[in-house]
Amino acid sequence: MSAATFKIWRTLPGGDGTFQTFHTEVADGMVVLDVVHKVQAEQAPDLAVRWNCKAGKCGSCSAEINGTPRLMCMTRMDELNLWEPVTVEPMRAFPPIKDLVTDVSWNFRVKKGITKFTPRTPDAPDGTWRMAQRDVDRVQEFRKCIECFLCQDVCHVLRDHGKFDEFIGPRFFVYTANLEMNPLDTADRVPELKHDKGIGYCNITKCCTTVCPEHIHITDNAIIPLKERVVSRYYDPITRLLRVFTS
């Protein structure tokens, strides 16, 4: 057991918030979520926090720990400096609800607006398809996403510029890439990517990739290939034309 000081964000009745300081004991192997639960059980029964699996599988416990977007259940106490207070605050890109809980409903609305999976007719008479493992490896990488929305939280286009109406964020580029690169899918999402989903706003800072707890290569494997599709559809002929004129 060692002593630790936690500064946990608490919302106040008016809607504002402040850090509340808690002193507590930390045992071997504890993660930040354990400490938050300990504080909840012993000192602040009404403390609001989301969690489900406690194993990094559900993406519920997203928060900002010492300023970095992370999963509370996968952040071990022994990787933090306990000489300093540990700060835990909600994801800042989303509207606060209470304490560590934010309103992430925007994400669910965005997903609905993306053209859904549209498979080609089955390959076999029994209604099934044939796909090689190597052809689905990439898509499976995208499908590891646990919808923690940490990438959305960190992306400056949403966080700092608030482009919630024009930009779907890295999570949904991953989602779109998963559909676009699924060998069975026949729909075309390139026009919507360019016109409604705001892929042009992404300037490849890679902050999203850095925070992804599933280690999905969001920028390199999803966003950049999607950008390339947009470019080759909409700009390539022009570039080529230009080249004809200048050569």
Place this chain on the structure above:
Amino acid sequence: MAHDTYTYDVLIIGAGGAGLRAAIEAANAGVSVGLICKSLLGKAHTVMAEGGMAAALSHNDDRDNWKVHFADTMRGGQYVNNWRMAEIHAKEAPDRVRELEAWGAVFDRTPDGRINQRNFGGHRYPRLAHVGDRTGLELIRTLQDHTIHLGVTVHMEHTVVDLVLDGGRAAGALAYDRQSGRFHAFAAKAIILATGGIGRAYSVTSNSWEGTGDGHALAYRVGAELIDMEFVQFHPTGMVWPPSVKGILVTEGVRGEGGILKNSDGRRFMFDDIPDNYKPQTASDAEEGWRYTQGDKSARRPPELLTRDHVARCINREVKAGRGSPHGGVFLDIAWIKEKLPNAAEHIKRKLPSMYHQFMQLANLDITKEPMEVGPTTHYVMGGVRVDADSQMSTVPGLFAAGECASGINGANRLGGNSLSDLIVFGKRAGEYAAEYARKNPAARVSDEALARVERTALEPFERGASGENPYMVQKDLQQVMQALVGIVRQESEMREAVQTLQQLKARAARAGVSGGRDYHAGWHTALDLRNLLTVSEAIALSAIERRESRGGHFREDYPDKAAEFSTINMMVKEGAGGMQVTRVPIPPIPDELTQVIEEQKS
């Protein structure tokens, strides 16, 4: 007390695999559908499932078919299963899995490009369709992403506190919005419970906070019957260290990929105790076991892949005999396969990525180099709402149940992988029959008085305020009682003690108090969960006392053998005048064709 009222043809409580699959079917049938869940969409317990879903697709072994799957399920359940459910499940699971692919699921592939299947305990052939060790995520995401385009209304972060009836028929529900603490009324012609399990009644569990047996208790309180509540599955391999992750699951897939169990003497103890009815199918030595895990069709499975109840008890025995690992478990070793495979580390990371991740991050341990420490954890409840096998309707008209909160398919012990397939097979059926029921019946009436009564009770913890009992402490004490006295190894005197202690805990729960606002108040939520946890705990303990034998997940030290008198009955729990009543209900005789199927597979 005014609240918003939502009206649907079919109301589904729970958005795990079962609830979502039911929603899809009901929506496709053209009725209006409302879906309520306690967490955000896509976070239900189903998301945590790892190993796979069982279906006799026979992609990896063409000897597999529904008959073998059926016989495996019955043997795993020690023949007290609802045989009709086991039959439907085995026959329909392949179609339910295939249709997931049409909705965007991307399973691991066989070399010829079909859905790949893996070995799992109690399944004779490789039968589990899977995606690495994150199959539950694939299932829930596929169903979720399909559902959102079907016009289903989803009420996230709402908790149903009680159901209301109209003249004996299911009519509606009262729920509170977790975010605001406000109550909402739901009226429906048919209601489907898909609320999952009860793991939170125990202190060591793989279940999330949601597993408080709500559906079991909701159904019980409106007079439905529960069966098989004594059968709780303790998964043999949960993490045991560090303390804060105790109980978190280590997928059976580790053993399916060649992982072996060893005690502190380095002995592979599972070879020491192989039940007679499994002997013909179990490897005679380590070499044969290894060949089996690598897909050699002439080899028989290693004893690590015996049924979960058996493996859990063997581990328990080793630990009790002082041959455990430093933190009170045994060793699960997958690293050893480097003796067999050239790039074993890469292979392990590819086959078991989230296990690798989980141990690396939570226990600082590299499973490609060192053995894990594992021990039993409360995982799944075989018992639940008694339903009609074909329609999934409970004994209360208009009230359906599917998935883990329903009972029947698993008997005394569930085989790994049979839950995810159960969710989609019976989720679909529940959706289909609930929609049909809704079309055939007029709207039911939800009485305001009934709703007001439910709401008043739910708000009582605030009246008692912070000077009441701390709900977290009551919950903790309840979990410890169940863990210590109604756990893996049971006996009458301890269980009687548990029943008495539960009465005291009931009194304490009735005094639970909280203060503060109603918005996102975890303490208040916990106070309300206590009622459900107490009901399921009592049902488990009372049923377990009455089953004076050992069978499947239920092991009695005072009656260590199976008894014929219990082989033809299920324990049924129902609310009676003087409280909870337990009675024996006979299992309907199994048709000759199915008996024959079972006999054929016995060799």
